[in-house]
Amino acid sequence: MKRIIYEEIEGKSRAFIKLAAALLGLIVIALSAAYYMEHNGHIVTGMNNQIVWGIPHVFAIFLIVAASGALNVASISSVFGKTAYKPLAPLSGLVAIALLMGGLSILVLDLGRPDRLIVAMTHYNFSSIFAWNMIFYNGFIAIVIVYLWMLMEGRFNKYSRQVGIAAFIWRLMLTTATGSIFGFLVAREAYDAAIMAPMFIVLSFSIGLAIFLLVLYAAYQWTERPIGMATIKRLKNLLGVFVAAVMFLVAIFHLTNLYAAEHESVEHFMLSGSGYAFIFWVFQIGLGSILPLIYFYHPNFKDDVRFMLRGAGLVLLGGFSQVYVIVIGGQAYPLELFPGYEVTSSFYDGEIASYIPSFPEILLGIGGIAIAGFIVLFAVKLLKFLPTSLADEDVDPHYRHKN
Amino acid sequence: MTQVKDLTDPSRRKFVGASVGVTGAMLIGPGIFLHQVAQAKPDAEAVTDKVRWGMLVDTNKCATGCDDCVNACAKENGWANEKGPDEVKVQWMRKVDLKEKSTGREASLPVMCQHCEKPPCVDVCPTGASFKREDGIVLVDKHICIGCRYCMMACPYKARSFVHSPVENHDDYMPRGMGVVESCTFCVHLVDKDKSPACVTSCKEKALLFGDLNNKNSEIAIRVAKENSRQIRQDLKTNPGVRYQGI
Amino acid sequence: MIQQFNTLSLTSRLGVIVGLILVLVLVTPIFADVPKPAIPQAKGDKCIADTDYMRRNHMDLLLHQRDLTMHEGIRVREKSLKNCLTCHAVYNKQKQAVSYKDKRHFCNSCHSYAAVKIDCFECHTSTPMAKDKNSGI
Numbered sequence: 001m002k003r004i005i006y007e008e009i010e011g012k013s014r015a016f017i018k019l020a021a022a023l024l025g026l027i028v029i030a031l032s033a034a035y036y037m038e039h040n041g042h043i044v045t046g047m048n049n050q051i052v053w054g055i056p057h058v059f060a061i062f063l064i065v066a067a068s069g070a071l072n073v074a075s076i077s078s079v080f081g082k083t084a085y086k087p088l089a090p091l092s093g094l095v096a097i098a099l100l101m102g103g104l105s106i107l108v109l110d111l112g113r114p115d116r117l118i119v120a121m122t123h124y125n126f127s128s129i130f131a132w133n134m135i136f137y138n139g140f141i142a143i144v145i146v147y148l149w150m151l152m153e154g155r156f157n158k159y160s161r162q163v164g165i166a167a168f169i170w171r172l173m174l175t176t177a178t179g180s181i182f183g184f185l186v187a188r189e190a191y192d193a194a195i196m197a198p199m200f201i202v203l204s205f206s207i208g209l210a211i212f213l214l215v216l217y218a219a220y221q222w223t224e225r226p227i228g229m230a231t232i233k234r235l236k237n238l239l240g241v242f243v244a245a246v247m248f249l250v251a252i253f254h255l256t257n258l259y260a261a262e263h264e265s266v267e268h269f270m271l272s273g274s275g276y277a278f279i280f281w282v283f284q285i286g287l288g289s290i291l292p293l294i295y296f297y298h299p300n301f302k303d304d305v306r307f308m309l310r311g312a313g314l315v316l317l318g319g320f321s322q323v324y325v326i327v328i329g330g331q332a333y334p335l336e337l338f339p340g341y342e343v344t345s346s347f348y349d350g351e352i353a354s355y356i357p358s359f360p361e362i363l364l365g366i367g368g369i370a371i372a373g374f375i376v377l378f379a380v381k382l383l384k385f386l387p388t389s390l391a392d393e394d395v396d397p398h399y400r401h402k403n
Numbered sequence: 404m405t406q407v408k409d410l411t412d413p414s415r416r417k418f419v420g421a422s423v424g425v426t427g428a429m430l431i432g433p434g435i436f437l438h439q440v441a442q443a444k445p446d447a448e449a450v451t452d453k454v455r456w457g458m459l460v461d462t463n464k465c466a467t468g469c470d471d472c473v474n475a476c477a478k479e480n481g482w483a484n485e486k487g488p489d490e491v492k493v494q495w496m497r498k499v500d501l502k503e504k505s506t507g508r509e510a511s512l513p514v515m516c517q518h519c520e521k522p523p524c525v526d527v528c529p530t531g532a533s534f535k536r537e538d539g540i541v542l543v544d545k546h547i548c549i550g551c552r553y554c555m556m557a558c559p560y561k562a563r564s565f566v567h568s569p570v571e572n573h574d575d576y577m578p579r580g581m582g583v584v585e586s587c588t589f590c591v592h593l594v595d596k597d598k599s600p601a602c603v604t605s606c607k608e609k610a611l612l613f614g615d616l617n618n619k620n621s622e623i624a625i626r627v628a629k630e631n632s633r634q635i636r637q638d639l640k641t642n643p644g645v646r647y648q649g650i
Numbered sequence: 651m652i653q654q655f656n657t658l659s660l661t662s663r664l665g666v667i668v669g670l671i672l673v674l675v676l677v678t679p680i681f682a683d684v685p686k687p688a689i690p691q692a693k694g695d696k697c698i699a700d701t702d703y704m705r706r707n708h709m710d711l712l713l714h715q716r717d718l719t720m721h722e723g724i725r726v727r728e729k730s731l732k733n734c735l736t737c738h739a740v741y742n743k744q745k746q747a748v749s750y751k752d753k754r755h756f757c758n759s760c761h762s763y764a765a766v767k768i769d770c771f772e773c774h775t776s777t778p779m780a781k782d783k784n785s786g787i
């Protein structure tokens with residue numbers, strides 16, 4: 001295996017400038033949407049007193065969960081010693097930071113009082129998993145920056161393993177805490193489950209790697225640097241394992257709930273009695289899990305890079321749908337204050353809540369993705385994140401010339 | 404630097420408070436002051452956990468279609484004239500109409516913040532804005548609330564509301580504004596002056612009873628010790644301060 | 651001088667320009683002629699502390715008292731925001747107290763000059779309270 005040379009991308013082409021401009025444009029639009037929401041109040045959004053967390057939170061949680069998963073590739077090289085993943089480590093750390101910052105921006109801009117961010121930073125209620133999340137998110141950015149530094153500065157390479165282990169442990173705690181935001185809520189029938197934390201961890205593996213695969217491929221295609229099939233295939237096969245693991249945990253979650261009479265009606269709601277059931281079966285399971293697995297492993301598709309990319313895209317669609325069903329669907333199902341009673345009130349007790357995302361919310365969510373993209377775009381131009389070549393002969397330790 | 408002048412005079416204040424209270428109790432009809440007035444808390448003293456405020460709702464006296472308590476709360480706390488669609492309107496308390504599925508029996512009752520002993524909303528608030536006062540009243544410190552709505556996700560009783568639009572006419576006694584979360588305060592501004600919450604005072608049927616659950620001689624403590632009552636979602640073991648009879 | 655400027659590297663040129671802008675932005679306000687605010691006289695004598703002390707420390711007093719009232723139920727009338735507003739109320743020609751939206755409001759008169767945005771009155775009423783409220787305390 002040849003020595004890997006990392007180099008900044010040139011970043012002067014018209015396409016690069018157009019992409020940067022487009023991302024900046026989306027960011028500006030998102031900021032205007034956030035200002036509009038803050039100035040006029042959340043009445044301009046689709047969120048209400050029944051569905052208190054909406055599309056911005058779906059985007060934010062998706063990005064934050066993906067962020068911790070994107071670091072996986074670097075962790076596999078540093079923590080588990082797989083040299084084949086080593087050239088990908090710096091980009092992995094970068095994508096992780098970028099996704100997290102994108103997700104956090106959405107979360108902060110959606111707050112009822114975003115001007116009180118300083119208050120949030122200085123008043124901590126340590127029994128709140130939300131407060132712990134804030135510590136984990138900020139710590140993650142710090143640790144990954146140090147990790148990148150260890151990876152990218154030659155004389156510190158020897159420390160990259162220890163820092164990599166610390167980063168790996170930290171990111172596991174982060175995703176556990178994110179899953180526990182929902183898992184700790186006793187009030188809501190669709191949440192209140194210990195499996196939420198591990199499910200989020202495995203989901204992070206899945207969508208983080210899918211995003212990383214797509215970003216990696218795009219980066220190499222658009223800069224016309226060579227990338228070999230061995231690298232893509234390795235990532236694709238790993239992604240398939242994660243997709244299957246997510247399906248497994250989702251199955252366990254629902255099967256366990258179905259066993260209890262207590263959860264019968266909420267399971268009926270989630271699996272067969274609502275629009276969320278449609279999203280679950282068609283988008284999360286069908287298009288988001290089963291079809292990608294076919295694309296990744298079926299002999300007809302598994303060696304075709306187009307299907308690898310389509311599969312990764314579908315995994316993202318499935319992951320997004322999963323977060324949507326969890327966040328929105330979980331709130332739509334009414335709180336059961338009086339089991340065994342029919343309930344009506346002026347505050348929508350006993351009613352399934354409806355939610356229609358509004359434009360400002362969707363624009364804010366897209367802006368978060370744009371922020372992540374912009375950070376990656378400029379970082380690879382400023383610093384040496386990308387190897388000059390990921391061709392098979394340069395990176396594959398088991399490469400044998402075909403002739 | 405000049406010293407800050409301390410203007411409080413506890414003994415004089417206590418005398419004035421007690422005499423006003425006794426005179427008031429004689430002048431105003433029974434049912435308004437439902438707890439001991441002789442124990443008037445001096446203004447400058449902090450609340451303690453010697454007291455635990457609670458409410459007893461007798462749903463047998465609650466009529467379907469009557470929402471006097473809800474209207475009184477809305478007027479007292481300034482959320483009566485909110486603009487906007489129903490889904491975003493703030494509701495500190497609401498009347499819930501029940502029909503038991505297996506028997507067909509109907510009932511009606513007001514639901515508000517249950518002022519739990521172990522409030523899930525307090526556990527989850529990232530800044531500590533959602534807190535429980537020593538005397539059991541669960542409040543939102545709107546100065547440090549960042550409007551994240553996590554407490555709304557966590558409350559099993561759907562007691563909390565988020566203010567979705569700017570507040571135009573500020574109430575003198577219950578400051579409230581856009582972008583923060585709020586809920587029933589047991590009319591803490593009245594309770595601290597030894598009065599009862601507005602809902603309790605307004606109920607013509609005397610269905611609501613407010614008092615100190617820790618005081619064995621208070622009417623509410625006597626009644627809950629003698630008569631059957633239950634809490635909503637008792638299984639969650641949050642131990643709410645609001646108890647219901649007749650359901 | 652322009653010639654020497656042109657020989658510098660791109661980064662250095664950017665640095666010089668940014669530095670010049672910073673100097674301009676920071677120094678020119680000294681020469682601005684914004685009139686000092688006309689702070690309306692309050693009713694009566696000082697109630698908490700003298701003017702100098704209050705000018706510097708009113709925020710700390712407000713925050714401390716706010717926490718005491720909110721978390722411990724300590725309600726001392728003289729230290730309450732309502733009391734501040736009663737003495738410091740400014741009245742217009744119709745004998746009505748002006749609200750925070752008006753530039754003549756006591757808090758606004760200084761805060762708009764100091765360009766420090768306050769958000770007390772997003773929630774709190776900024777005029778003395780109405781005397782005839784049902785729950786009259």
